Amino acid sequence: MVHMSKNDIMQMQIKRIEKEIRDTPYHKGTEHHIGRLRARLAKLKESLEFKPQKGGGGGGYAVKKQGDATVVLVGPPSAGKSTLINKLTNAQSKVAPYSFTTVTVIPGMMNYKDAKIQILDVPGLIEGAEAGKGRGREVLSVVRGADLLVLISDVDRPQALRRISNTLEEHGIRINKNKPAIRVEKKLSGGLVVKTNITQPVSRETIKEIAREMGIKNAEISITERLTLDRIVDAFSKNRVYIPAIYVLNKVDTKNFQLKNYNFQTNKKPILISAETGQGIDKLKECLWNELNFIRIYLVKKDEEPGFNNPMTIRKETKLSDVAKMIGTEFAENKKKARIWGNGAKFPAQEVSLTTQAQDGMQIKFI
Numbered sequence: 308m309v310h311m312s313k314n315d316i317m318q319m320q321i322k323r324i325e326k327e328i329r330d331t332p333y334h335k336g337t338e339h340h341i342g343r344l345r346a347r348l349a350k351l352k353e354s355l356e357f358k359p360q361k362g363g364g365g366g367g368y369a370v371k372k373q374g375d376a377t378v379v380l381v382g383p384p385s386a387g388k389s390t391l392i393n394k395l396t397n398a399q400s401k402v403a404p405y406s407f408t409t410v411t412v413i414p415g416m417m418n419y420k421d422a423k424i425q426i427l428d429v430p431g432l433i434e435g436a437e438a439g440k441g442r443g444r445e446v447l448s449v450v451r452g453a454d455l456l457v458l459i460s461d462v463d464r465p466q467a468l469r470r471i472s473n474t475l476e477e478h479g480i481r482i483n484k485n486k487p488a489i490r491v492e493k494k495l496s497g498g499l500v501v502k503t504n505i506t507q508p509v510s511r512e513t514i515k516e517i518a519r520e521m522g523i524k525n526a527e528i529s530i531t532e533r534l535t536l537d538r539i540v541d542a543f544s545k546n547r548v549y550i551p552a553i554y555v556l557n558k559v560d561t562k563n564f565q566l567k568n569y570n571f572q573t574n575k576k577p578i579l580i581s582a583e584t585g586q587g588i589d590k591l592k593e594c595l596w597n598e599l600n601f602i603r604i605y606l607v608k609k610d611e612e613p614g615f616n617n618p619m620t621i622r623k624e625t626k627l628s629d630v631a632k633m634i635g636t637e638f639a640e641n642k643k644k645a646r647i648w649g650n651g652a653k654f655p656a657q658e659v660s661l662t663t664q665a666q667d668g669m670q671i672k673f674i
C-alpha cells in the first residue's frame with residue numbers, strides 16, 4: 308500500500324473541495340453549501356501553510372525590517388528584479404541572463420525625500436508556488452511582511468503580472484483591497500448573531516454557517532459593508548494580509564511596447580521602466596513614495612517651544628505611541644500623553660492620548 312502523509316491527504320481534500328466548488332453552480336439554493344465548502348477550503352489551506360516546518364528556520368530568509376517602510380519586489384524569474392534593486396539602492400544583487408539567479412533575500416535601502424525605504428529582492432516566484440514547494444513558500448512569507456509590493460514583469464511577459472497576483476491571492480495575500488468591514492465580538496454563549504444595516508448578497512444563515520465552520524461558535528458579527536461570500540471567508544480567516552501593490556513592466560528599452568494593447572485586469576496601470584537604462588525610474592520612486600503614504604511630523608523636545616526643528620518622516624495613520632517607540636523604547640516607556648500643535652490639534656498645545664494618529668504637519672511634544 309502506498310503510504311500517504313497527512314500533508315498528502317490534506318492536499319487531496321483540497322483538490323476534492325475545489326472541484327466540488329467548480330462543479331456547483333452558484334445561486335441562492337446552493338449558496339449555503341458553497342459557503343460551507345469555501346470555509347472548509349480556507350481552513351485546510353490555513354493549516355497546511357502555517358504548520359511549523361521540520362528543521363525550522365528560514366535559511367537566510369528572515370530579514371530584519373529596517374527603515375521607514377519595506378517594499379518587496381515580486382515577479383517571475385529574470386524579470387529584472389535584481390537589476391532594479393541595484394538601480395534603486397546601495398545593494399549589489401547578482402544579475403544574470405538566466406532564471407533563479409537570486410536564491411536568498413537581498414536587502415537594499417533607498418533614500419528618497421527624507422524617507423528610508425527598505426527594498427527586498429527575492430527569488431523569482433513561479434505560478435502555483437505551493438506551500439513547501441521550491442522557494443515559493445519562503446518568498447511568500449517575506450511578501451506577507453511587506454508594506455508595499457512591486458509586482459514586476461517585463462514587456463515580453465505582461466500577463467505574468469496577473470498570474471503573480473493570482474498566485475499571491477491563492478495564498479491569502481490580498482492586493483490593493485481593504486480589510487472587510489466586519490467586527491467579530493466573541494461571546495461565551497448565545498450562538499451567532501449577525502448585525503448589518505446593509506442589504507447583503509449572502510444570507511445571514513450562510514454567514515453564520517461560514518463562521519461556525521471556521522470555529523466561531525458564539526459571537527456578535529457586525530457588518531458595515533456589502534460583502535461577497537469570498538470576502539466573508541476572508542474576514543473569518545486568520546492568515547489574510549492586505550497589502551497595496553504597484554505594477555511594473557521592465558525592459559521597455561528592448562521593444563516598442565504599447566500599454567493600450569493589453570487588458571491587464573489589474574486595478575492599476577503598470578509603470579513602464581528600464582532598470583538598465585534608467586528610463587521611468589524617477590517616476591517609479593515617486594510612485595513608491597506616494598503609495599507608502601508618508602507624512603512629516605515635527606518633534607518638540609522637552610523645554611522647547613513648538614516649531615519645525617526636528618522633522619521626522621513616518622507613515623500616515625501611525626499612532627503617537629508608535630512614534631514614541633520609533634524614537635526609542637526607553638523614551639517611550641514613561642510617556643503617557645502628548646501635546647500637539649498645528650494639523651490635527653483642535654487648539655494649540657492640546658493634550659491627547661497616545662492612541663491619537665499623527666497627521667502631516669503635526670507638532671508633537673511627548674509628556
Ligand SMILES: Nc1nc2c(ncn2[C@@H]2O[C@H](COP(=O)(O)OP(=O)(O)OP(=O)(O)O)[C@@H](O)[C@H]2O)c(=O)[nH]1
Binds near residue numbers: 387580
Ligand atoms: N534590456 C534590458 N535587460 C534587462 C533589464 N533589466 C534586466 N535585464 C536583464 O535581464 C536579465 C535578468 O535580470 P535579473 O536582474 O537578474 O533578473 P531577476 O528578476 O533578478 O531574476 P532572478 O533572480 O533569476 O529571478 C539580465 O540579463 C539583465 O541584464 C532592462 O531594463 N533592459
Ligand SMILES: [Mg+2]
Binds near residue numbers: 388389409430
Ligand atoms: Mg535576481
